[in-house]
Amino acid sequence: MTASTTRSKERLKEIGSKLLVLAFWLALWQLAAFLVNQEILLATPVQVGTTLWGLLGDVDFWLTVAGSLLRILAGLGIGLVGGTLLAVLTANCRLADRVFSLPLEIIKATPVASFIILALVWLSTDSVPVFCVALMVLPIVWSNLSQGMKQIDPRLKEMAFAYRLPFFKRLRAVYLPQVMPYFLAALQTSIGFSWKSGIAAEVIALPKHSVGNMLYQAKIYLETPELFAWTAAVILLSILLERLLVALLKKAGRKFRFLRAGGEAR
Amino acid sequence: MIECKNLALHYGEKTVLADFSLTLPDSGVVCLIGPSGCGKTTLLRVIAGLETxxxxxxxxxxxxxxxxxFQEDRLLEHLTVKQNIxxxxxxxxxxxxxxxLTRLELAEEGKRYPSGLSGGMRRRVAIGRALAYDxxxxxxxxxxxxxxxAxxxxxxxEILERYRGRLIVMITHDVSEAARMADTVYKVGGLPLRVEAELRFPVPPEQRDESILLEYQKSFAESS
Incomplete structure (x- = not known):
C-alpha cells in the first residue's frame, strides 16, 4: 500500500468519525426536542435546517449577513492592526509597556456588555459593533504577540545583525517566522470572539441589515426555529471566516518564506 | 590593521577585558588559543560590533x-540549506x-531543512553561510x-582559499587546527583576557607538510 492511499484512507476515517459525532449530537437534539415537544422552547434540527435553507434563498438574508460581516471585519481589522502596533511598541519600549499594560488588562477583563452600553451612548448604532469587536480583539492580539516577541531567539537576532541583514529581510527571515504561530493563534481566537461580541452588540444596538437585529426580531416574535437558524448561520460564518483567513495567511507565509513550505513555522 | 586599544569590559562583578590591547594584521590567519571562559569569544564579539x-x-x-x-550554528529552521546560505x-x-555547496559536501542537501540534518551537516551549512557572505x-x-x-x-x-589576502581571526582549542591554518597564534589566558605567548608560523599554510605541522604543534606546547 502506498503512503498516499494510507493517508487518504486515514482522512476518510477521520471525516467518517466526525460525521458520526455530528449525527450523535443531532440525534440527541432531535430527541430532546421531541421530549419537550414545544417549538417555542426548542426547535428540532429538521425545523432549523429547513428555516436556514429557506433563508439562504432570500436576498435579505445575504444583505443582513454582508452587513454583519462588514462590521465584524472592520472591528477585527482595527483590533489586529492596533494590537500588532501596540505589541511592537510595548516590546521595544519599557515605558510604553508600563503605560499600556494596565488599560489593556482592564479592557481584557471588562464585560462586553459594558462596552456595548457605553458605546451606545457615544457612537452611532452602526459603529457600536465595530467598536466592541475592536476592543475585544485588540488585547488578545497584543498579549499573544507580546509573548511571541519575547520568544524570539536572541542568537538569531544577533546573527541577523552580524550579517547586516536589511530590515525587511530580518523581519521576514527572523522575526515573522517566530511570531507567526502566536499571531495565528491570536487570529483564531479573535475571530470567534469577534462574532460573539459583534452579534451581541448588534442585538443591543440594532443596526439595519444585521444578524443581531434579526435575532432580536426572532426573539420578540418567539420564532425559535429562526433564532436557531440565524445562530447556525453565525456559527458557520465564523468557522468559514477563520478557515479562510488562516489559509490565506499560511499561503502568504509560504510565498514570502516566513513559514516553512508544506508545514507550520517552527 | 585593526587596533584594539585599552579595551575594558565587565559584566557586573566579572571583568572580562581590562586594559587589553592587540593589533591584528590586514590579512592572514590569527588564532587565539586558551582555556574556556577566558574572554576570547568576548574579544571576537567586540571586533564584530556585537558587544560595546x-x-x-x-x-x-x-x-x-x-x-x-558563531560557536552555535544559528540556522533558520524554516529555510532550506540553500536558502539559509x-x-x-x-x-x-x-x-x-x-x-x-560542493566543497562543503552539501550539494545533495540544498533543498533539505536544518531539522533533518546531522550536527556535522548543520555545522557545514553555518560555515557555508559565513563563506558566502564574502x-x-x-x-x-x-x-x-x-x-x-578528513x-x-x-x-x-576551503576557508583559507576563499579568504586568501583577507583576515581571519579564529578561536580554537585544537592546536593541530592552529598549526594548519594560522600565521600568528596567541596563547591566551584569563580572566581578564591576557596574551601569554605569541608564536609565528612563517611557512604558508599550503606548503606545510606533516613535519612542519608537528614542529608547530611542538613549538606551541613549549611556549609559555
Whole structure:
C-alpha cells in the first residue's frame, strides 16, 4: 500500500468519525426536542435546517449577513492592526509597556456588555459593533504577540545583525517566522470572539441589515426555529471566516518564506 | 590593521577585558588559543560590533564588512540549506555559489531543512553561510566541531582559499587546527583576557607538510 492511499484512507476515517459525532449530537437534539415537544422552547434540527435553507434563498438574508460581516471585519481589522502596533511598541519600549499594560488588562477583563452600553451612548448604532469587536480583539492580539516577541531567539537576532541583514529581510527571515504561530493563534481566537461580541452588540444596538437585529426580531416574535437558524448561520460564518483567513495567511507565509513550505513555522 | 586599544569590559562583578590591547594584521590567519571562559569569544564579539566595551577603542574596522561564524550554528529552521546560505548574499535573487555547496559536501542537501540534518551537516551549512557572505574579515569561534578529520581538513582548505589576502581571526582549542591554518597564534589566558605567548608560523599554510605541522604543534606546547 502506498503512503498516499494510507493517508487518504486515514482522512476518510477521520471525516467518517466526525460525521458520526455530528449525527450523535443531532440525534440527541432531535430527541430532546421531541421530549419537550414545544417549538417555542426548542426547535428540532429538521425545523432549523429547513428555516436556514429557506433563508439562504432570500436576498435579505445575504444583505443582513454582508452587513454583519462588514462590521465584524472592520472591528477585527482595527483590533489586529492596533494590537500588532501596540505589541511592537510595548516590546521595544519599557515605558510604553508600563503605560499600556494596565488599560489593556482592564479592557481584557471588562464585560462586553459594558462596552456595548457605553458605546451606545457615544457612537452611532452602526459603529457600536465595530467598536466592541475592536476592543475585544485588540488585547488578545497584543498579549499573544507580546509573548511571541519575547520568544524570539536572541542568537538569531544577533546573527541577523552580524550579517547586516536589511530590515525587511530580518523581519521576514527572523522575526515573522517566530511570531507567526502566536499571531495565528491570536487570529483564531479573535475571530470567534469577534462574532460573539459583534452579534451581541448588534442585538443591543440594532443596526439595519444585521444578524443581531434579526435575532432580536426572532426573539420578540418567539420564532425559535429562526433564532436557531440565524445562530447556525453565525456559527458557520465564523468557522468559514477563520478557515479562510488562516489559509490565506499560511499561503502568504509560504510565498514570502516566513513559514516553512508544506508545514507550520517552527 | 585593526587596533584594539585599552579595551575594558565587565559584566557586573566579572571583568572580562581590562586594559587589553592587540593589533591584528590586514590579512592572514590569527588564532587565539586558551582555556574556556577566558574572554576570547568576548574579544571576537567586540571586533564584530556585537558587544560595546565600557572603555577603549577598536580602530581600522570602518568601512569593512565582518563575517561571523558563531560557536552555535544559528540556522533558520524554516529555510532550506540553500536558502539559509543565500540569506546573507547581498542581492535579492543571487544564488549560492555551487562550489561552496560542493566543497562543503552539501550539494545533495540544498533543498533539505536544518531539522533533518546531522550536527556535522548543520555545522557545514553555518560555515557555508559565513563563506558566502564574502566579508573583509572573518571571525570564527571554534568552527569545526562535529566534523571528521578528513572533512575538517577540506573545510579548512576551503576557508583559507576563499579568504586568501583577507583576515581571519579564529578561536580554537585544537592546536593541530592552529598549526594548519594560522600565521600568528596567541596563547591566551584569563580572566581578564591576557596574551601569554605569541608564536609565528612563517611557512604558508599550503606548503606545510606533516613535519612542519608537528614542529608547530611542538613549538606551541613549549611556549609559555
Amino acid at each position: 566595551p565600557q572603555s577603549g577603542t577598536t580602530a581600522g574596522l570602518k568601512g569593512k564588512t565582518v563575517g561571523v561564524l 543565500a540569506l546573507v548574499l547581498p542581492e535579492r535573487h543571487s544564488s549560492v555559489p555551487d562550489e561552496i 566579508a573583509d574579515i572573518l571571525l570564527v569561534d571554534e568552527p569545526f566541531q562535529g566534523l571528521d578529520r 572533512l575538517k581538513n577540506r573545510v579548512m582548505d
